[in-house]
Amino acid sequence: MRVIACLLLLISAVSAFVTGPAAFGVRPTSITLEPATSTELGMRHRKSGFKKLGKPADQRKALLRALTTEVIRHGRIKTTLVRARAVRKHVDHMIELGKTGDLHSRRQAMAWVYDKQLVHSLFDAAPDRYGEQNGGYTRVLRTVARQGDNAKMAIIELV
Numbered sequence: 001m002r003v004i005a006c007l008l009l010l011i012s013a014v015s016a017f018v019t020g021p022a023a024f025g026v027r028p029t030s031i032t033l034e035p036a037t038s039t040e041l042g043m044r045h046r047k048s049g050f051k052k053l054g055k056p057a058d059q060r061k062a063l064l065r066a067l068t069t070e071v072i073r074h075g076r077i078k079t080t081l082v083r084a085r086a087v088r089k090h091v092d093h094m095i096e097l098g099k100t101g102d103l104h105s106r107r108q109a110m111a112w113v114y115d116k117q118l119v120h121s122l123f124d125a126a127p128d129r130y131g132e133q134n135g136g137y138t139r140v141l142r143t144v145a146r147q148g149d150n151a152k153m154a155i156i157e158l159v
Contacts, residue, residue: 051086064090069114071138072122076157084140084156091156095137098126133159 053060067087070077072094079087094113097105101123109119130137141155 051082053083053086065112065114068094068112069118071156071158072113073115073118076155078143078153078155080146081140081142081152081154084154088138088140088156091158092135092137094122095126095130095158098122099130101127 053063055063063083064087067077067079067083068090071087071091090112094109097109106119106123109122110116113119113122137159139157139159141157143153143155145151146153
């Protein structure tokens with residue numbers, strides 16, 4: 001009898017300090033985590049600001065300039081998915097410059113796009129074609145993988 005009384009006294013003393021389902025010997029079934037606030041920043045281990053495409057800076061810039069020129073010239077090209085996503089930013093920027101249409105924008109586009117006549121045609125067509133549209137001038141469509149190295153391929157096209 002004394003043993004039972006001691007156990008009850010011990011359980012009541014412990015339950016006075018423990019709250020919630022753990023007080024009754026029940027474990028919680030799900031753990032709820034607080035969502036991260038926008039002020040908390042995660043660590044950026046091994047992350048770069050942009051895709052380097054496995055090339056040095058000068059080759060990467062030349063590749064992006066060439067792809068931008070060809071997308072504007074042909075309207076649609078087939079390339080790898082990573083390159084398509086990287087060049088989309090530059091094509092959208094060139095179209096934004098074409099929509100602005102002033103001399104400074106034209107000179108900026110001339111400095112990036114290889115073909116001078118292509119820049120003139122872009123500045124003629126962009127305000128009419130994309131006048132009401134705010135961004136999203138390109139579309140990246142995934143296609144089947146390349147046969148030789150199984151690289152993810154994509155088609156980038158002007159909308």
